[in-house]
Amino acid sequence: AQSVSQHNHHVILSEAASLELGCNYSYGGTVNLFWYVQYPGQHLQLLLKYFSGDPLVKGIKGFEAEFIKSKFSFNLRKPSVQWSDTAEYFCAVIPRSQGNLIFGKGTKLSVKP
């Protein structure tokens, strides 16, 4: 079955630290990739997405992600986190052959001021 793995359940960082959240998916075909963020008490929001083209995509609030097809990975990065980045981050994949969005379990990020 298709699945999405997020390696870290909870990440704790200090402000200004660099962030990398891992995401791997299991599907051999062409996919569209997404990172969503859920701030405390708020709804899921799209952070960035990759459909095609440059595998390094930039999203809102200084986030970026790199699609490495050979590794089936789509890791999320930010060079310097802020306290306001405290949230839960979800990686998601849609195999192009069918339109169902498959989510990872999420990674909770806590940024200490």
Place this chain on the structure above:
Amino acid sequence: ETGVTQTPRHLVMGMTNKKSLKCEQHLGHNAMYWYKQSAKKPLELMFVYSLEERVENNSVPSRFSPECPNSSHLFLHLHTLQPEDSALYLCASSQDARGPDTQYFGPGTRLTVL
């Protein structure tokens, strides 16, 4: 962001109650979705509607009954639920259910079943 709205935001119900969750999208999309978000589990797709027609039902128990009267509104009717059904229920919409489009989510309804 008010593209997808959900009511109520919180709901507490007994196992014998009947209640309904409502979702409305203001984005002109053709597809709408219900997801269940439980602690420490990935979001689970429950139902998919495309142009008011159900196109997917991921083996959801019959105590959950969806209704899509038009492309802007989606309901989830609940009856005789179990405590393990307590979760955050999310509604989403996208332009087209048949393509790999971006989905936009509502704020969710936090459901507690006593």
